[in-house]
């Protein structure tokens with residue numbers, strides 16, 4: 001391996017090698033000794049295949065021109081078109097997109113979806129933009145992406161601060177260029193445009209399917225667990241709702257405005273209506289207010305991280321009191337945090353498995369669009385439960401057999417799928 005590394009110039013100093021990319025790469029390196037793949041394959045997979053950097057100009061409501069940096073990174077297209085969300089956030093960087101794209105590759109492969117991984121992002125403060133500005137921004141961003149996206153090339157989906165409406169604008173912009181409707185260009189779009197039933201709930205519901213499977217293996221009853229959920233958006237809000245519906249006691253939830261805590265269990269449906277009406281949890285009066293830092297350290301059985309990356313770190317992992325952590329967000333546990341949790345015997349259900357419900361139902365959406373044939377909600381929920389359950393069992397078994405963490409086992413499973421395909425395809429020319 002050393003020889004191969006030495007002949008690739010730029011190692012350690014490429015534009016995307018930010019801390020989050022280094023985390024993704026370090027996880028890959030930790031998994032590699034257990035993956036048993038060829039050196040040339042490992043070396044190829046250390047790098048994203050393609051990255052596009054654009055600046056998106058938009059006339060704002062004020063009449064001024066705003067120019068927004070934006071990115072799309074395709075980590076792999078070995079198994080099929082690349083797939084991944086688009087996020088709007090002030091902290092978006094090329095490296096963040098590259099890390100998230102690499103995780104998407106392992107996630108799609110672990111779930112045995114015929115996709116590689118991609119991720120996109122646009123640096124902006126979405127809450128400070130009007131709907132008209134967001135629409136112009138999304139349409140121009142989509143136009144800038146035209147050379148590299150397509151239903152057989154790269155298929156965007158929603159992520160942080162983007163939603164069905166964002167996908168509808170992307171689909172429309174792409175379709176206007178094509179001259180006909182192309183619903184299969186994005187997933188996570190409105191049902192009326194070819195969206196899938198159950199897509200909106202899929203990631204959060206999938207998080208709870210994975211938690212339920214883990215509880216079964218651990219001999220716990222989900223209904224008896226006290227849960228804390230960080231993040232109350234598409235993933236966290238739905239996951240909290242599902243946990244509540246399944247009888248678990250959700251004792252604390254939070255969003256950017258802070259957290260709400262009640263040892264007796266929160267009224268999650270009331271909190272969801274409140275957040276929908278007011279745009280956040282700020283001002284909710286049915287519990288004690290806690291900060292996000294305090295929330296992570298509350299005594300509980302299960303902590304679901306569904307906000308963003310880098311929340312459990314070397315700094316706070318020693319104070320986490322949960323017995324099981326479920327990563328609904330991508331990359332919420334840093335490398336140092338992970339090592340401390342492992343030492344303390346706290347199991348982590350890794351992101352590439354736990355939040356894979358979203359991309360799995362995105363795949364179902366794409367298949368339905370291509371076939372122009374649509375499935376029922378019950379069918380989709382059942383298919384998702386099967387596919388996640390199968391991936392969970394493979395990961396659990398591999399972790400057990402090899403004495404490795406669930407994260408390494410999930411990555412090894414994904415890496416092996418991609419490596420098998422890349423070995424057969426070889427390197428062109």
Ligand code: NAD
Pocket residue numbers: 158159160161162203230231232233234235236254255256257292306307308309328329330331355356358359
């Ligand atoms: P979202 O924008 O709908 O929700 C994010 C939530 O987290 C909001 O409630 C926000 O206020 C909160 N938040 C942000 N920063 C926070 C902080 N520092 N502390 C506490 N709360 C904070 O986004 P989402 O779609 O729910 O995505 C959340 C995470 O899940 C991201 O890491 C995303 O990449 C990942 N994810 C999303 C999907 C999906 O289908 N939406 C699929 C897989 C993974």
